[in-house]
Amino acid sequence: MMKGRGPIDYETFMDIGNRFLQGVEVYGENSYYPLPYVIIFAFFAALPRPISQVLWHLLPVIASLIFSGWNPLILLYAPLFSHFTGGQTALFGLLGLWGYRKAPDPAQAKGGVWLALTFLKPQLAIFPFGYALWTWWKEWQSSRKIPRQAWAWLIAFLVIYLPSFLVIPDWPLRWLENPRPLAERAMSGFLPRTLLSFISWKTIFYWLVWGILAGMLFWLIWYLNGKHISLDLLMLWGFVISPLVHDYDLIQLIPLLEPPILLLSALLASIPGWLTIVLAYEVDKAWYTFTFIAPIILASWLLYQNKFLRLRKSSPHGEAVR
Numbered sequence: 001m002m003k004g005r006g007p008i009d010y011e012t013f014m015d016i017g018n019r020f021l022q023g024v025e026v027y028g029e030n031s032y033y034p035l036p037y038v039i040i041f042a043f044f045a046a047l048p049r050p051i052s053q054v055l056w057h058l059l060p061v062i063a064s065l066i067f068s069g070w071n072p073l074i075l076l077y078a079p080l081f082s083h084f085t086g087g088q089t090a091l092f093g094l095l096g097l098w099g100y101r102k103a104p105d106p107a108q109a110k111g112g113v114w115l116a117l118t119f120l121k122p123q124l125a126i127f128p129f130g131y132a133l134w135t136w137w138k139e140w141q142s143s144r145k146i147p148r149q150a151w152a153w154l155i156a157f158l159v160i161y162l163p164s165f166l167v168i169p170d171w172p173l174r175w176l177e178n179p180r181p182l183a184e185r186a187m188s189g190f191l192p193r194t195l196l197s198f199i200s201w202k203t204i205f206y207w208l209v210w211g212i213l214a215g216m217l218f219w220l221i222w223y224l225n226g227k228h229i230s231l232d233l234l235m236l237w238g239f240v241i242s243p244l245v246h247d248y249d250l251i252q253l254i255p256l257l258e259p260p261i262l263l264l265s266a267l268l269a270s271i272p273g274w275l276t277i278v279l280a281y282e283v284d285k286a287w288y289t290f291t292f293i294a295p296i297i298l299a300s301w302l303l304y305q306n307k308f309l310r311l312r313k314s315s316p317h318g319e320a321v322r
Contacts, residue, residue, distance in 0.1 A: 009088055014045045027174040033175075037120050063095060068254060077270055079273070082273070099114025100128055132149070132150075184197075188250060189241055237298065240294045250294065266293060
């Protein structure tokens with residue numbers, strides 16, 4: 001690494017930001033982000049290099065510490081280290097999910113604002129937004145009114161995205177012309193990555209098998225959780241089945257790790273990932289170890305929740321949790 005230069009991914013993002021500042025084409029090889037995020041790259045590229053590097057790398061770490069209650073053990077979570085060393089981009093997915101979890105009530109507008117932040121990296125918005133749509137639909141069925149949270153999300157989404165069309169009106173077309181290919185190293189969803197070992201993702205058969213197994217897993221989780229799906233469960237299911245999440249994107253799950261048992265399971269599941277980082281960083285197949293993290297947290301979540309439910313039901317004053 002040259003003196004004054006950061007990790008390769010950070011440098012890639014700053015290069016994209018500099019191209020935007022110079023008014024040249026920003027989309028091409030290794031440029032897979034919507035224009036609002038490109039504008040953020042440009043902001044950091046315009047800062048003095050030392051300040052840019054410090055802020056870019058430390059803000060996700062500080063956010064993770066805050067969301068974990070300043071628990072230093074979160075620093076042992078392998079995806080956080082991977083995110084830090086790569087200078088990666090999942091911060092807004094983390095912030096958005098954390099805020100949305102704090103205000104999930106459709107009647108509260110602020111939850112929609114937080115949710116809109118996840119759309120800066122759209123693959124990290126899929127599952128929280130899917131959950132929000134379901135809650136908004138149920139609220140509309142009961143009140144025949146569009147929830148305040150939905151309006152807040154729409155307004156915040158437009159504030160984030162509309163200005164970019166004033167700069168480059170056709171940027172979505174340019175962005176979608178070079179989609180990021182699926183690759184074994186980058187793929188950290190256990191189901192799609194495991195299938196990739198046996199079937200090419202370029203075949204219809206791959207996606208057929210993937211869809212059937214993803215649906216079966218959803219049904220199993222729903223059944224084991226008393227025929228109910230929470231936001232946290234949907235997120236964990238999503239990280240098991242999504243072909244679009246990467247090792248560093250797993251930091252979005254940090255807000256779910258509030259119970260000590262879930263944090264412990266996440267750290268234990270991180271051990272194979274640490275071994276990959278230390279011993280086999282350049283071996284693409286070795287990054288399969290990161291796919292273990294979400295399934296282990298999911299299993300721990302179900303065990304923890306079911307134990308909690310049994311305790312509540314057995315308590316003389318307890319009430320069942322939905």
